[in-house]
Amino acid sequence: MRKNIMLATAIVVVGLMITSAASSISIQQTDQKENEIVAHYLSVQSQPIAKRLIDKSSKPLTFAGVAITGGDFDEFHPSVAGAPGGEFYAMAEYTEDDVVWHPMMYGSADGITWDPLVEYLYDNSEYTDMDQNAYGTYGTFGAPPDANGQIVVLQGEIMDGWVWDFGSYGIDEFSHNTIDCITFEGPEGDPGEWNWGGLTMSGHNSYVSPEIDGCPYVFYQYSAAGGGIIGWLSGDVAGCENVGSAMDLVTNMHYAVYDRDTGAGNYDLLVRKDNFGVWQYNSAGDYWTHPMVTNLKITDAANLMHPSVAANNNNVVIACQKDADVIVYYSLNGFSSKTEVTVETGAAYPEVAIAADGAVIVTYVKEGTMYMKTSDDGGASWGSAEVVSDNQINSNDQSANLDTYQGNVIGVWEDIRGDNVDIYFDMIYAVPNDPPLQPSITGPNGGKKGQAYTFNFNSVDPNGDQVKYFIDWGDTNTESTALVTEGTNHPVQHTYAEDGTYTITAYAQDALGLNGDPSIKEFKVARSKSIDLSIFSFLENHPNLFPILRQLLGL
Structure with missing residues (x-):
């Protein structure tokens, strides 16, 4: 049965800007007639994260199979993400005394054997979430009760993270945090390696009047220096609790969904859509934002x-x-x-x-x-x-x-097959896929050192996926290409610095990360033949000697 989507015309968009430290609040207000949208921004500074690295030798938590955690206590609210480097990371709420829980990050090279990596020292923080982009694997969790105005973003590869604190502004009690990553440039040509994506969460807001309990928030970083924007919807939006979010990596649209207690005896859904493929500059506040596209409600009697x-x-x-x-x-x-x-x-x-x-x-x-x-x-x-x-x-x-x-699609869940609640991991859905075929390697068989030569690599993928080539030139140099069309020659140049015979080894990887078998080709760099030039100098100095030899040598 279809339900009509009701546009929430009384909803207001608001935001807080986090940049370098500032003692005064800078407010920029913009009115739009259709939705009466007003935006507010202020500035604070990101901070280091509190953490404890795990000594694996003294505290092993490695298990065979798909178990991530074990021991004498329960773990809750897990999350998982594959990394751009091929490894896996997971998070869960972890305890050693059944009284205080901390977010713990785990790592695995293969998804089978897992090790604890770092414990984040935020007492009784709840609801972890993880995602990845081309630069790293990132995680988050809800604000701890004793510092409930803090937003935390972590990175698995560096086992560290960043904190933004809104507590002094009445922006707090963040819960059900979710993270969605994107690979997208920053403003003004910045390559955007710091741009991990966006967070979605619910919380409390007494920065505005009347205050909003169960306020729907989004947050994202907008500069390499740690500047960030927190935004929220105001109007008939209070009562938000659980959160879901997603980034469409084709259209760069971000979707945030909140369930909310309407106060009328039931819960409905609030949906917000932002365009993370666009940066908009506000000259009055000197900050950048992603424009909101729309917001709407899904209502039902249930x-x-x-x-x-x-x-x-x-x-x-x-x-x-x-x-x-x-x-x-x-x-x-x-x-x-x-x-x-x-x-x-x-x-x-x-x-x-x-x-x-x-x-x-x-x-x-x-x-x-x-x-x-x-x-x-x-x-x-x-x-x-x-x-x-x-x-x-x-x-x-x-x-x-x-x-x-x-x-x-990979997944984790709270599992009760043992004496406690542990976290388990598995492949939930594998895309039917065949590896690319061995690539052909064509090009010269030999040449001179110090000269660049072009080699063509060509692999056919049975599924028609794009492929990238991983090349070992045999001289300690390796490289990989970008994804290219399968079944076509892809030229790559290389220069050998020394004489010798080298074995070029290359394999293709499809867009889903599946590797094909390697191919090899030999390339010989011949020793350059040197000519003794002393005879030429002798003949130049004695022009009347050996006329026939001089004629043969073209002198």
């Missing part, structure tokens, strides 16, 4: 709770709990319109992701078992249920988490 959202090339899917059922609202046009479809009855706590082949994956909990279903048409219809964890899932809000990595 309770709409625990949203999760995925987006790819304008296919947007919001999964949520509708009373005791799991449903989706799917759209093929960037959520300009939507359609409601029931995924499973008598189920709860859905998570949604979209794989590289366009398959939409929803996991949910039903009668103590974690299931998954897939849709091959953007969310319109759903296949049969498959078991992910048989009667072993801890029934808890945000007890599972999904990540799309190298085109596949």
